[in-house]
Amino acid sequence: MKLAVRRSPARQAVQGGFSMVEVAVSLVIAGLMSWAAFSGYETVTAQQEIERGHAEAQQLQSLLRAFALRQGRLPCPDASVTGAGYESLVAGECAPDVQVGWFPYVSVGLDIPVDKFRAHYSVFRASNPVAAEDADLAVVMERTSDTADADSTTFRDATDLIKALNNASVLPVSSSRTFLTGDAGSAGPIDCGANLLMAAAYWIVIPLQDKDNDGSRFDAPHRSVAPLGLCASSPSVPVRFESDDVVVAESPAQLAGWLRRSLP
Numbered sequence: 001m002k003l004a005v006r007r008s009p010a011r012q013a014v015q016g017g018f019s020m021v022e023v024a025v026s027l028v029i030a031g032l033m034s035w036a037a038f039s040g041y042e043t044v045t046a047q048q049e050i051e052r053g054h055a056e057a058q059q060l061q062s063l064l065r066a067f068a069l070r071q072g073r074l075p076c077p078d079a080s081v082t083g084a085g086y087e088s089l090v091a092g093e094c095a096p097d098v099q100v101g102w103f104p105y106v107s108v109g110l111d112i113p114v115d116k117f118r119a120h121y122s123v124f125r126a127s128n129p130v131a132a133e134d135a136d137l138a139v140v141m142e143r144t145s146d147t148a149d150a151d152s153t154t155f156r157d158a159t160d161l162i163k164a165l166n167n168a169s170v171l172p173v174s175s176s177r178t179f180l181t182g183d184a185g186s187a188g189p190i191d192c193g194a195n196l197l198m199a200a201a202y203w204i205v206i207p208l209q210d211k212d213n214d215g216s217r218f219d220a221p222h223r224s225v226a227p228l229g230l231c232a233s234s235p236s237v238p239v240r241f242e243s244d245d246v247v248v249a250e251s252p253a254q255l256a257g258w259l260r261r262s263l264p
C-alpha cells in the first residue's frame with residue numbers, strides 16, 4: 001500500500017534545498033567514514049597478522065617439544081638456502097656444523113607456510129667427547145650410562161636430552177652458540193654483540209613484514225642472509241616500528257623442566 005503525501009510548492013522548494021545540503025554533508029561524512037574504516041581495517045589486519053604470527057610460533061614450539069619428548073633430541077635446522085623443509089642430516093645425524101637455518105617443517109610433519117610465517121630456527125649445540133658432559137641438543141646420545149638391553153626404557157631417550165640440557169645450562173653464554181639478546185626493556189638492549197642475555201636451547205623467529213626496509217622480512221637483529229646469526233631478540237620484545245618479528249625460545253633449564261613434567 002502506498003501513502004500519498006501532499007506538499008505545498010513552497011515546502012517542496014525548501015525541502016529540495018535541504019536535500020542538497022544533506023547530500024553534500026552526507027558525502028563528506030561518507031568520505032570520512034570510509035577513510036576511518038580503511039585505516040581501521042589496516043590496523044586490524046596488522047594486529048591480526050601479529051596474533052597469527054604468535055599462534056604459529058606457539059604451534060611450532062608445541063611440535064618442537066613433542067618432538068624432543070619422543071625423539072630425545074631437538075630437530076636439526078634446515079640449512080638449505082631456499083628451505084626445502086627437511087632437517088640437514090648426514091648419515092641420519094644432524095650435520096656437525098648446522099646450528100641455524102629454516103624450521104624443518106616437512107620433517108616434523110607440517111606443510112611449509114607462506115613466506116611471512118616461514119620461520120628461522122636455531123638449536124643449541126655444544127658437543128663434548130665425554131658423553132656425560134655432552135650438550136649437543138640436536139643429536140641422540142646415551143648420556144646417563146644406560147645400556148641397550150631389552151629392559152631399559154631410558155636408553156637414548158628424553159632423559160638423555162634432559163642431561164644434555166642440564167649440561168648446556170651450566171656452560172657460559174657464548175656468541176658461538178644459540179643465544180638471546182635483550183628486549184629493549186628490562187632485559188637490556190637488543191645488541192647481539194654487547195648484550196648476550198642467555199643461552200637458548202632453541203629459538204624460532206617468524207618474520208611477518210619487512211619493517212626495517214632492508215629487503216628481507218626478517219628485521220634486525222635477525223639476519224636474513226648467510227651466514228645466519230645465532231642471536232635472536234628476547235621473546236618479551238614488543239612490536240617496534242622497525243621490527244614485527246615474532247620470537248619464541250626457551251632456555252635449556254626451561255625446556256628440561258618441561259620435559260621432566262611431561263615424562264610418562
Ligand SMILES: [Ca+2]
Nearest residue numbers: 144146154156
Ligand atoms: Ca639414558
Ligand SMILES: [Ca+2]
Nearest residue numbers: 207209217245
Ligand atoms: Ca619482520
Ligand SMILES: [Ca+2]
Nearest residue numbers: 210216218219
Ligand atoms: Ca627486514
